[in-house]
Each structure stands twice: as C-alpha cells, then as structure tokens.
Amino acid sequence: MPKKAALDTKIYVLDTNILLHEPLAFLSFKENDVVVPMTVLEELDYIKDSKKDVARDARISIRAMEDLLHDATPEQMVEGVTMRGLGAGDTAPTGNLSIFVDHGLPVDKHVFTSNENDNRIINSALHLQTQFAPRQVVLVTKDINMRLKAKGAGLALVEDYRTDQMVSDIKFLSKGYHKFSGEFWSQVKSVDSRTEGRDTIHTIERKVLPDAYINEYLIDEDGKFAGIVESISENHLEVLDLGFERLMGRRAWGITPKNIAQAMSLHSLLDPHIDLVILTGPAGSGKTLLALAAALEMVVEKNMYDKIIVTRSTPEIAESIGFLPGTEEEKMAPWLAAITDSLEVLHKHDENVKGSMSYIMEKANIQFKSVNFMRGRSIQNAIVILDESQNLTASQLKTIITRCGEGTKLICSGNLAQIDSNYLSAVTSGLTYLVEKFKNFSGSATINLDGVVRSRLAEFAEEQL
Template sequence: MPKKEALDSKIYVLDTNILLHEPLAFLSFKENDVVVPMTVLEELDHIKDSKKDVARDARVSIRSMEDLLHDATPEELMKGVSMQGLAAGDNAPTGSLSIFVDLGMPASQQVFTSNENDNRIINCALHLQAKNSPRQVVLVTKDINMRLKAKGAGLGHVEDYRTDQMITDIKYLSKGYHQFEGDFWETVKAVDSRTEGRDTIHTIDRKVLPEAYVNEFLLDDSQHFAGLVESITQDHLEVLDLGYERLMGRKAWGITPKNIGQAMGLHALLDPHIDLVVLTGPAGSGKTLLALAAALEMVVERNMYDKIIVTRSTPEIAESIGFLPGTEEEKMAPWLAAITDSLEVLHKNDENVKGSMSYIMEKANIQFKSVNFMRGRSIQNAIVILDESQNLTASQLKTIITRCGEGTKLICSGNLAQIDSNYLSAVTSGLTYIVEKFKNFSGSATLNLDGVVRSRLAEFAEEQL
C-alpha cells in the first residue's frame, strides 16, 4: 500500500460490545484497518458459553473471524489479513483485520496499570496511536464511560458505532402522521377528487407534503380533516378521506379510541391490506389494549385469521424460563401478564370475567410463545402480537418478521424510553430500525401514540418523573 494511501486510511480498535451488538461489525469499515485486541477475544470466549441473550452473537462473531484468519500465520495475524472479497457492494471492506496481543504489554507502555479489561483495551489503542502516528487510531465502543476514560488518557479519537443507526436522534423518528396548522384545505391549491364505492380519494400536489410516505395519516388542527396517504407518484399524492369524526368512531371488540392517535392506530390495525403495524409510545398510551382488541375483532368477529400468537422478549427470559413450572405457555404467563390484564379490561363488564377470558382464549386460539422458539417456524394466517419489542435488536426482529407467512399480520409495540437491554439504546433498538426501514413499504404502518390514557396518575408520572 502506498504511504499516502496508508495515512489516509484509519485504524479502528473494536471493543467487545461492538461485536456483541453486531457480530459482523468488523466488515463495516471500508478501506480502513480493524484491530481486535486479545482481551476482546477473551471476553467473547467467556460470553459464548454463558446463558446471556448475547451468547449467540458472540459465537457468530468468533466463527466469522475464524473463517477469515484460520489459514494465517501468527506473523500475518499480528500484521493484518486482508478482508477484500468478503462482501460485495460499495461498502465492501478492503482493509485488513489483525489481532493485537495486549496481554503482555510492558508496564512502560501502559497508561492504566490495573488489569481491568476496559483498561487493557484502552492501553492497546494508546499503544497503536503512539506507534502509528500520524495515522489516525480510533477506539470504537458503545460504553460511554469507556469513551470518557480513553479521552482522558490521551486517545485522540473515540467513537460510538453508528453504522447500524438509521437516525442520529430519536426525535427524528417517523411518527406515522403529519399535523397541519389550521385547515388542511387552505394549504392545497389544486385537488382532483373521485369516489370509489363509499370511499372518496383526493389527488393533490406532492409539494403539499414532499416527505410523505404510504400509509401515513394527515390531520389538521381544526379537527375536520383526517386522511391517509394511499399512493405516491413523482408529482402527486393520493389521499383517502377518512373524516375526523368517522375515524374517532371506529370500534373494535367494544372499545372506541380515546384520542386521535388511538383512532389512527385502530384504523391501521383493522386494515387487512396492512401486514405490519408498529405502535410506539409511552406507558399507558393503549398500545397493547388496542392491538389485542383489534386482533380479537378480526379473529372472532370477522373470521379473517385463524389464531392469535402473543410473544415478547425480556432480558431475563432466556435464563429464567426453564425454572418456571408447566408448559411453554404456562412458563410464559408471568411475562405476558400485560396481555391477560388487557383481556380483563376488555371483559370487565361481563358477569363471569374468568369464564369469559377462558372462553375467548379458546375461541380466538390465543397462544403464548417465547421469542426464543420463533426461529425456524412458518406462521400462516395468524395475528402475531410482539410486545415490548424495544428490547430486540434488528437481527432478532428480522428473525421474527421473516417467520410471517401468507395471510399473517404482525403487530409490534414498544416504548423506546423503557429499553432494558445493556447493549441497546433508543437509536440502535430494532424497533427504531424497522420503523425507518419499513416506512417505504406499502404493507406497513407506524403510529406513535403520544397520549397517556391509562389514568391521571400514569399521565402525571409520564410527564413529571
């Protein structure tokens, strides 16, 4: 490699959490060289045999690096093995991958003398920075405290791993609707309207809303107009006129929406042409209750689907589900109490609530499944409710979405302010990822429910705490 070209490229030192977050992350640095300290391999080795939910990611990462490095000599391993040809496309890696033996570094080359893993990785990055100057050495870690320690120790460049981030801030996440000030029709200069059966469809200039996506709702402050973007061409938008009052009048399993956000969510949930509905919002906004009411309406009343499969992920589930007594569904019951709570709410006026719940669970064929056992399945003609999906990574969500066969509708709900995973943040959550990835897909809809309707206590807590 010519000297100038080598100086232009960088050396990236990866922390363990990067490879747990994305096992093939070392392939994401294009023409730059990647260094994996021996300490990182040690940590991956400890994690791969554990019962943690990231054990599989550790194994995948180790195997992927072994596939590249298995024929390399010890000298080549330390110098760097080219990653060229491992992937295709514009972002394919052309740099090298090397293993840095940081376990026996002389004390004179160490800034941190304590033997903690984070300190050893920082020492490795500082050593490479001194050795390769003026070439830029970058430590990549998702650990905020480690980034601060590295900066304080004199490392010039420290970064978070952002290759997988669709947005830089959660405030830019699509809400699934657009609010217009005043009257919507005052912003529209020309419109062509037509009637198809009972529906009225307006064709308007795309300049009215150039950033619109299919299945996004349009509202105005006057509470007169409510519409849905049905299709988009280069110059025009086709908008289905829903009517504000008609939208608020939607019903499912005896419940009606309490605000316009719930009304839009219910419309998307009951639409048979939408295969994926993503509901985001704070605790108490009605995500689970709406999803369950719509599912019961479509399975029991309309006979559109055969069954309801309810699943969710919790960080502890992989470790503790085996110690709970009973069948898979009985083991899942404590984790899916939110569903049974919602069923109680939907049947609270019945004479025998427990009897009604048992009857409905059998009639609607409601099945509680662990997300751990979804891999390999093919689910046909069912409604899948995936609760608390903010704790899943993009790859885990992909596994579940690709299980959905013909005639299956998937409902994902989650609160990005309540992420329990140590390896995810609001911008790297799989829920955020699919909201952004699927906004161009005509078979999906996203709704952010921003009003807390559970109780005035819950509403005050959400606003003030």
C-alpha cells in the same frame, strides 16, 4: 498491523460490545483497517458459553472472524488479512482485519489503577496510536464511560458505532402521521377528487408534503380532516379521505379510540392490507389494549385469521424461564401479564370475568410463545403480537419478521423510553431500526401514540418523572 503508506485510511479498534451489538460489525469500515484486541476475543469466548441473551451474537461473531482468518498464519493474523471480497457495493470492506496481542503491553500506572479488560483495550489503542502516528487510530465502543476514560488517557479519537443507526436522535423518528397547523384544505392550492365505491381519493400536489411516505396519516389541528397517503408519484400524492369523525368512530371488540392517535392505530390494525403495524409511545398510551382488541375482532368476529400468537422479549429469559413450572405457555404467562391484564379490561363488565377470559382465549386460539422458540418456524394465517419490542436488536426482529408466512399480520409495540437491555439505546434499538426501514413499505404502518390514557396518575408520572 499492516504498515500502509497511505494516511487517508484509519485503524479502528473494536470493543467487545460492538461485536455483541452487531456480530459482523468488523465488515462495516470500508477501506479502513480493523483491529480486534486479544482481550476482546477472550470476552467473546466467555460470553458465548454463558446463558446471556447475547451468547448467540458472540458465537456468530467468532465464527465470522474464523471464516476469514482460518487459513492465515500467526504472522498474517498479526499483520492483517484482507477483507476484500466479503461484501458488495460501495460499503464493501477493502481493509485488513488483524488480531492484536495486548497482554504483554505495559500499562501506565499513572493512567490506570487496574489491569481490567476495558483498560487493556484502551491501552491497545494508545499503543497503536503511538506506533502508527500520524495515521489515525479510533477506538469504537458503545460504553460511554469507556469513551470518557479513553479520552482522558490520551486517545485522540473515540467513537460510538453508528453504522446501523437510522436516526441520530429519536426526536427525528417517524411518527407515522403529519399534523398540519390550522386547516388542511387552506394549504392545498389544487386538488382532483374522485370516488371509488364508498371511498373518496384526493390527488394533491406533492409540494404540500414533500417528505410524505406510503401509509402516512394526514390530520390537521382543527380536527376537520383525516386521510392517509395511498400512493406517491413524482409530483402528486393520492390521499384517501378517512373522515375525522368516521375515524374516531371506529370500534373493535367494544373499544373505541380516546384520541386521534388511537383512532389511526385502530384503522391500521383493522386494515387487512397492512401486514406490519408498529405502535410506539409511552406507557399507558393503549398500545397493547388496542392490539389485542383488534386481534380479537379479526379472529373471533370476522374470522379473518386462525389464531393469535403473543410473544415478547424477556430479559435473561434463558436463565429464568427454565426454573418456572409448567409448559412453555405457563412459563411465559408471568412475562405476558400485560396481555392478560388487557384481556381482563376488555371483559371487566362480564358477569364471570375469569370464565369469559378462558372462553375467549380458547375461542381465539391465543398462544403464548417465547421469542427464543420462534426461530425456524413458519407462521401462517395468524396475528402475531410482539410486545415490548424495544428490547430486541434489528437482527432479532428480522428473525421474527421472516417467520411470518402468507396471511399473517405482525403487530410490534414498544416504548423506547423503557429499554431493559444493557446493549441497546433508543437510537440503536431494533424498534427504531424497524420504523425507519419499513417507512416506505406499502404493507406497513407506524403510529406513535403520544397521549397517556391509562389514568391521570400515569399521565402525570409520564410527564413529570
């Protein structure tokens, strides 16, 4: 380890799950030094050859560290190799990266009852804390139990990795709309309205809603006003008047909204100028049904797009998909039952439901694709429905979004209360990251559907369980 005289920089010891969550995380600690214990490298080595969905992240992290350390001597790797020059801006790293050989360290039998990997990583941090006192040593891990064990073992500083977290709690996550208490117009002191064709646009003072962002919906408790922020200047907001009743009267493929959140979602889904629609909310709020109904309306009825591509994250898909019979689409069918269920609901009154579904799937050119095979594609003039996106990381979502070519609309839906991945939480999910990052992008809209409309049973379960 580099023996720096300055005590204002820290030594960060990284756990394996940090590098699986964000492969280049070791570059995120600015002027501080980063230590990767040998046990972490061994765990990465084991995971990179596994069939787990994080194997790719393990390989990326290993390659990135090898690129930095490949010319270093064994002594330099232990002492530390500078990361200066690997980034730009204020967040560029200037500290050192070193590998710490932790296998020879004696493990205190009074503290740890076994020599398992987590204990060895904690033991490394304890050793460095003693060796470099009074310089601060921080263990960074996403494992809550490991943080408790480290504190109990005597490690002064233990942290979660928060560099990539856009919000500290999902209660602060953007909902995509702002509800005014009382009547909207009673809170507007001055307004300048104009008509453009069939549209009415109101110019109001920005102080009415200082934190407004593009494509944020504005509604009031009285159910008399509904609008959307079209543009923002230093002192003013331009709000397109949607009309509460007109918004609630929107239809797509025979579906009408059951509440104002669904109405706002349908408006964004049917708007050809919005390229990305993000739908969040609890199970049964209508995310998948609305997305599919809008997609069918725009592909079959209006001929605005050529096809519908449906994909989703599937836990342990690398292990399980190969054992299922049939083509890629047939293999994906069990994972995408939510889509076929929604399609069945949309045609439940037809004389021959199965025949209608087969006809529509062919007419709309609905394709079921695995997220694993989206990489490298370029999707043109299509609607992509990404279901269950709460289980994806930010980098995985970036891979999918960057596949979308000219004329393609992406619909991401997910429930942050139902994350299946062992490496993600509600605040670190790629869906949370996406909502906050695209908040100010004029080509995207976010709606949080907060009402369960599936059934009174589902509504009660969502509220009480």
